[in-house]
Amino acid sequence: MPRPALPSAVTRHLGPTAKFLAVGGIVFLIDAALYNLLVFWNPAEGLTGWSGGILHAHPLTAKVLTIAFASCLTYAGNRIWTFGDRPSPATARSIIAFAVINVVAAGLQLACLGFSRYVLHLDSPLADNISGNLIGQIVSTGFRYVTYGRFVFPDRRDRE
Numbered sequence: 083m084p085r086p087a088l089p090s091a092v093t094r095h096l097g098p099t100a101k102f103l104a105v106g107g108i109v110f111l112i113d114a115a116l117y118n119l120l121v122f123w124n125p126a127e128g129l130t131g132w133s134g135g136i137l138h139a140h141p142l143t144a145k146v147l148t149i150a151f152a153s154c155l156t157y158a159g160n161r162i163w164t165f166g167d168r169p170s171p172a173t174a175r176s177i178i179a180f181a182v183i184n185v186v187a188a189g190l191q192l193a194c195l196g197f198s199r200y201v202l203h204l205d206s207p208l209a210d211n212i213s214g215n216l217i218g219q220i221v222s223t224g225f226r227y228v229t230y231g232r233f234v235f236p237d238r239r240d241r242e
Contacts, residue, residue, distance in 0.1 A: 098164055098231070105159035106223055113152040114215040120144040122207050132207070141199055142192055145214055149188045153180075156226075165235035179233045187226050191218035 121144045124131035137144035157180055195214030198204045204213070 099227070101164040102160065102227055102230075105156060105164055106226075109152045109155045109159065110215070110219055112155065113148045113219075114211065116148040116151065117144055117215060118207065118211070120147065121210065141205075141210060141214070142196060145192055145195055146188065149184070149191065153184045153188075156184075160230060160235065165231070176234055180230070183226060183229045183234065187222035190225060191222040194218035194221065 119135060120137045121135045121141050122132050122138065123135045124133055125136075127133065135144075137147075157177075191214060194217045195210065198209050198213030202209075204210075
């Protein structure tokens with residue numbers, strides 16, 4: 083008995099979704115590693131110096147820096163690979179839309195980290211990684227996926 087075919091809209095989105103998640107997964111690891119280095123690693127203590135990094139007292143600043151770096155990597159990965167089959171958008175419009183979307187997404191991620199740090203008073207590496215690098219990343223990634231495909235890398239087929 084032949085398998086029922088998936089609807090064309092579903093199959094059309096499977097490839098880009100998988101690519102988006104792959105790019106996001108790689109960039110997530112870089113973002114999380116950089117955040118942990120800035121907030122928890124003390125270079126003066128060498129490899130065993132995980133007591134407090136140069137930005138331990140400023141976790142939101144550290145997260146803004148890592149998000150900014152990660153956003154540049156994300157744009158390149160998604161422009162070249164995830165949405166590479168789509169026509170190149172007007173560069174200025176695309177970059178402005180990308181920047182606005184990332185500011186909103188960064189706000190979502192920072193809100194999760196800030197809530198954990200300043201409302202719940204949790205400042206351990208585990209708490210920061212769960213709130214900022216896991217929960218915040220899940221929330222912001224969902225927002226980014228929907229908005230990138232619609233506003234940054236639009237698909238002309240959706241308009242036809």
